[in-house]
Amino acid sequence: MNFLIINFFLISILLLTTFYIFKTTSLISVVALTGIFTLVCAAIYVNLDAVDVAFTEAAVGSGISTILMVMAVAKLPEGKKNELLNLFPSILLSVSIVIVLLLIITNLPLLGDPNAPIHLHVTPEYIKESKSIFHIPNVVTNILASYRGFDTLGETIVIFTAGLGVIVLLTSNTLNRKTKFKKKVKK
Amino acid sequence: MGYLIHYSTIFFLFLGCFFILSGSVGLIKLPDVFSRIHAAGLIDTLGTGFIILSLIIHSGFSLLSLKLLLIPLFILFTSPISGHAISLFAHESGYKPKAKLKR
Amino acid sequence: MPKNNPDSPKTISIIVYFILLFALWFVLSGYLKTLLLFFGLISVIFVLWMSVRSKSLNYDAFPLKLLIKLPIYWIWLIKEIIKSGLTTTKIIWKGNYTPQLLKVKASQKNDTGKANYANAITLTPGTVTIEINKDTFLVHALSKELAEDLQSGEMDKLIKGLHK
Amino acid sequence: MIFFLALTILGLSILFCIYRAVKGPTPFDRILSISSIGTIMALGIAIHGFAFNRPDFVDIALMYILLNFLGTIAILKFYKMKGKKKV
Numbered sequence: 055m056n057f058l059i060i061n062f063f064l065i066s067i068l069l070l071t072t073f074y075i076f077k078t079t080s081l082i083s084v085v086a087l088t089g090i091f092t093l094v095c096a097a098i099y100v101n102l103d104a105v106d107v108a109f110t111e112a113a114v115g116s117g118i119s120t121i122l123m124v125m126a127v128a129k130l131p132e133g134k135k136n137e138l139l140n141l142f143p144s145i146l147l148s149v150s151i152v153i154v155l156l157l158i159i160t161n162l163p164l165l166g167d168p169n170a171p172i173h174l175h176v177t178p179e180y181i182k183e184s185k186s187i188f189h190i191p192n193v194v195t196n197i198l199a200s201y202r203g204f205d206t207l208g209e210t211i212v213i214f215t216a217g218l219g220v221i222v223l224l225t226s227n228t229l230n231r232k233t234k235f236k237k238k239v240k241k
Numbered sequence: 242m243g244y245l246i247h248y249s250t251i252f253f254l255f256l257g258c259f260f261i262l263s264g265s266v267g268l269i270k271l272p273d274v275f276s277r278i279h280a281a282g283l284i285d286t287l288g289t290g291f292i293i294l295s296l297i298i299h300s301g302f303s304l305l306s307l308k309l310l311l312i313p314l315f316i317l318f319t320s321p322i323s324g325h326a327i328s329l330f331a332h333e334s335g336y337k338p339k340a341k342l343k344r
Numbered sequence: 345m346p347k348n349n350p351d352s353p354k355t356i357s358i359i360v361y362f363i364l365l366f367a368l369w370f371v372l373s374g375y376l377k378t379l380l381l382f383f384g385l386i387s388v389i390f391v392l393w394m395s396v397r398s399k400s401l402n403y404d405a406f407p408l409k410l411l412i413k414l415p416i417y418w419i420w421l422i423k424e425i426i427k428s429g430l431t432t433t434k435i436i437w438k439g440n441y442t443p444q445l446l447k448v449k450a451s452q453k454n455d456t457g458k459a460n461y462a463n464a465i466t467l468t469p470g471t472v473t474i475e476i477n478k479d480t481f482l483v484h485a486l487s488k489e490l491a492e493d494l495q496s497g498e499m500d501k502l503i504k505g506l507h508k
Numbered sequence: 509m510i511f512f513l514a515l516t517i518l519g520l521s522i523l524f525c526i527y528r529a530v531k532g533p534t535p536f537d538r539i540l541s542i543s544s545i546g547t548i549m550a551l552g553i554a555i556h557g558f559a560f561n562r563p564d565f566v567d568i569a570l571m572y573i574l575l576n577f578l579g580t581i582a583i584l585k586f587y588k589m590k591g592k593k594k595v
Binding site: 056057060063067070071074080082083085086087089090093094096097100101103105108109112113116117120121124216219220 | 512515519522523526529530535538539542545546549552553556559560562564565567568571572575576578579582583585
């Protein structure tokens with residue numbers, strides 16, 4: 055019950071921020087509101103017990119995509135605004151996607167249903183064997199780091215890039231370097 | 242002893258929640274950007290501190306409580322930097338605070 | 345750019361960084377198996393090597409004297425944060441804010457001390473350092489008592505003693 | 509049960525912060541409220557872990573706080589690149 059209430063609250067915040075992302079015209083506030091959107095998305099994943107997805111969502115969404123969007127906005131010509139010239143095609147596209155997704159949802163198994171197809175095939179073996187083979191208590195870590203090692207390597211590279219973003223942002227300032235260079239030239 | 246742990250958990254948890262609530266009320270109520278930074282600082286320091294303290298008391302001493310202790314430690318380093326950066330850039334981009342300079 | 349200070353030799357601060365990073369790794373993972381500890385050691389050494397190579401380490405940050413005095417300072421800082429936080433909460437709920445701008449003199453000599461003082465001012469709720477000139481800070485305070493509290497110079501003196 | 513009550517209070521304060529993020533006259537108000545939302549959300553995740561008896565969630569709360577700081581500095585850097593201009 056509590057689980058459902060929390061989910062409902064988070065999704066209503068998500069809808070609220072989406073509405074205002076659609077409505078605002080200044081690009082920097084769109085970037086800022088997208089930051090809230092990603093944070094709430096990751097919180098929903100935490101609530102659904104998908105811890106690793108939440109990790110990746112927070113790292114990629116809040117770490118990399120914010121930086122990329124900020125850089126893109128900085129490169130735009132001045133005075134550019136979030137203009138919506140023709141609304142009709144985008145509304146048509148999103149409404150059709152929503153209809154397709156709603157049709158798919160009715161065919162999905164219930165959340166946490168033990169007889170769902172994914173819980174019958176490999177998962178029991180993972181839960182039984184992984185601890186005795188790898189001696190690490192966390193099953194998700196076992197699956198990610200050893201059964202699907204190569205897959206995770208790619209994800210880890212993404213997270214590593216987020217770390218590099220931290221270093222690039224926090225240590226050297228390219229703008230300062232340029233102005234210093236100009237001063238030297240003037241002298 | 243068990244009662245003491247239970248009630249102190251409740252006390253510190255709601256103290257932290259009270260500070261977070263008053264910080265967010267301050268975000269709405271206060272008049273300009275420079276004053277609102279104080280409210281955000283209230284959320285960052287006192288709200289986080291008391292909530293983490295209550296969770297540490299609840300969980301007892303273990304590796305988990307050390308992990309919890311890392312949260313206020315990181316806040317101690319990151320919160321003043323972001324607060325200072327916001328106020329500095331707001332000042333540089335030409336927003337003047339409502340207060341006048343006192344000699 | 346981090347400068348090399350003769351007072352704090354490079355090797356000692358690298359050792360301190362190593363201990364801190366390894367402690368962080370251990371707290372976050374919590375494994376005691378030899379193999380995993382070895383992996384942790386390798387990753388810590390790799391990170392240290394990378395940051396020495398990219399020159400993003402600050403060798404000035406850990407003089408040994410400061411590390412000993414730091415816990416006492418933190419306890420004092422927490423007391424100060426709680427005190428000014430209560431004042432700020434009272435101001436927010438009552439609504440009688442009288443914002444103040446004031447200039448504060450910093451008597452610390454080195455950059456680390458000044459940064460520490462500015463951070464301490466910003467960390468206590470109710471006062472924010474806006475601008476830092478050479479040794480005067482432009483501070484925004486939420487009310488008169490908070491401003492007077494800062495101008496009495498207690499915090500300045502204590503942090504000056506910390507960095508001696 | 510206390511944890512759920514605390515989560516409700518945190519949700520209420522998140523709503524207040526979103527009001528400021530949406531309305532805020534200056535962009536700095538928006539950045540400020542986003543950093544506070546990040547902090548409150550991280551605390552909420554920590555409390556949520558204790559409420560559902562899964563205290564391992566503290567790791568995510570830790571990472572949230574670090575990434576929140578990173579996002580704040582990233583958006584502010586944009587202003588340094590643009591110089592003195594109101595967007």
